[in-house]
Amino acid sequence: MNTSTLLRAAVCVALCFSTAAHAGIGQRFPSERKVVKDPVTGTMLTFLTSTPQGDSKIYPTHPQWTSDGKWLVFRSNRVQGEAMAVNEASGALVQVTEGGYTGMLNLAQKSMKLFFMRQAAEKGVLQIVEVDLAAVFRDSAAGSMKAPDAYQRIAGTTPADLEAGGDMALDADEEWVYFRVGRNAAAKHLPAGAKIEENFGPRNMGAGPNGIARMNVKTGEIRHVVSVGFQIGHIQANLWNPGEIVFCWETGGKSPQRTWTVRSDGTGLRPLYPEAPYEWVTHEAVITKDEVAMALMGHRPVKDGGGGVAAPATGVYGANPGQDAAWGDAGTREKPTGLAIVNLRTREMTIAGQTPSGSGLWHVHGSPDGRFAVGDDFARSLWLIDRKTREMKLLTTGHKDTAADHPHPTFNADGTKIQIQSAMLSADGKAMNIVVVPVPKEWLKRKQ
Structure with a gap:
């Protein structure tokens, strides 16, 4: 082995020890990217992670991709308590937080x-906390990471008496974030x-x-938004209309009135979709500037x-949540069911499929262009819907x-x-990976 080879090896070892010692923001991991053909539908699935490392995606109420469309941010146990990003094209994996996080990850658009x-x-x-992802990706690729404070900025803190926590949502103007406040703080503002x-x-x-408050991420100013008499869950912002919030009454299952909307100044509080007792409404997500699925x-x-109870037609009786009688009679197909889309302006609801x-x-x-809708089912299969024709297509199954x-x-x-x-x-049938479908x-080529 010549001198130059020995020198390169020594440098490589030093860099490896340096990375392991830092083990912080900007840390890189080998690509796990695999393209797998669905054995039933033939769809080519891009597994951006493929090892059992405790991966889970951001909830559907929030964006998954960075604003440049190149990276997906997700939760992982590769570094306990920290968030990761994966480059869709190369499969490069990069740690994008240091010091931990709680609740929802919010990607600016x-x-x-x-x-x-x-x-x-x-x-x-x-x-x-605000993270400069562009700087993290740039310096991580160059192997020239700085201290965490060069990338992470504390935008503000919530006082203990707010009892803040739960979901957080970034407003469309990217100047305010919304978050839940606890019972005592909310009670002070109840009508x-x-x-x-x-x-x-x-x-x-x-x-x-419970209540919702907001913080200005530039100044740290905190304002109260609204208080309600029930437990709040899944706070999300309309990514096209600043100051518009959608949230839910969270019971862990059927709610008397699941979906709600309000303006950031506390005005306009109302049920998003006034539901009947026989309806089991769940998993709302803002999908366009005027619509919620x-x-x-x-x-x-x-x-x-x-x-009595008829023989289950679902094939999943008892295998998934909501089947026990304590939830009442809601959620059967005696009435219309399916993927519903509500217009925030006209308040009209349609069932896409x-x-x-x-x-x-x-x-x-x-x-976001209003062309397609998508949903999963208890079998973990994925269904695509053409909103114009109502045609449905099974994209992938066997998950x-x-x-x-x-x-x-x-x-x-x-x-x-x-x-x-x-x-x-996953060999154990449990550990999940990040996948792009x-x-x-031929659907994308259809006329709108």
Whole structure:
């Protein structure tokens, strides 16, 4: 071995030890990218991760891709408590947080920024953190990472008496974030005579009050938005209309009134879709500037004429949530069910489609251009819908109903791809990976 070879080897070893010692933001991992043909549908699935490392995608209420469309950010146990990003083209894996995070990861769509909450040293105090992803990716590729503070900025902190936590959402103007506040803080702003709800359903969730507050990420200013008499979940911002918020009454299952919307100044509070007692509404997601997709569940067997329960037609009776009688009679196909889309302006609702059998569509999303909708089912299969023709197509299946979580399909910004999480490649049938599913080319070529 000549001198130059020895020198290169020594440098390589030094760099490896340096990376291992730092093990922080900008740390890189080998590509795991694999393209796998679905054995049933023939769809070519791009597995951007393919080892059992505790991967899970961002929830469908929030963007998955960075603003340049090149990277997907996700949760992982590759570094415990930290977020990762994967380059869709190369498969490069990069750690994009250091110091941990809690709740939702928020990818800006006008800038290469990431926002999240992080527990501060003081109990009950949360920091709102901004990450400069462009700088992280640039310096990580060059092997010239700086200290974490060069990439992460504390935009502000929430006082302990707010009892802040839960989901956080970045407004379309990228100047404000919305987050949940606890019972005591919310109670101070409740309207006189407001009803305080008790827990609803067998999971003993849903009691209020709760509230939403907002913080300016440039100044750290905090303002109260709204208080309600029930438990708030899934706070999301309309990514096209600044100041428009969608959230839900969270019970862990069927809610008396699941979906809600409000303006950032607290005005306009109303049910998004006024639901009937027999309807089981869930998994709402803002999909276009004027529309919210949601699932009207059709997963429960219909009672027979004698008051008993008919033989389950779903094939999943008892294998998935919501089948127990304590939820009441909602969620059967005696009434219309399926992937519903509500217009925020006209308040009109349409059903884009429903599976002919089985549980029906469960977690739903839609392309921002209004062309397509997508949903998964209890079997973890993925269904694509042409909103104009109502045609449905099975994109991929076999993602194992033993998986640690559900596929949670989410479209990218131009409506050409769908991200899911999948246990298809997992030996234990549980560990999930990050997967991109293409919209078929023949569908993309159709006239709008």
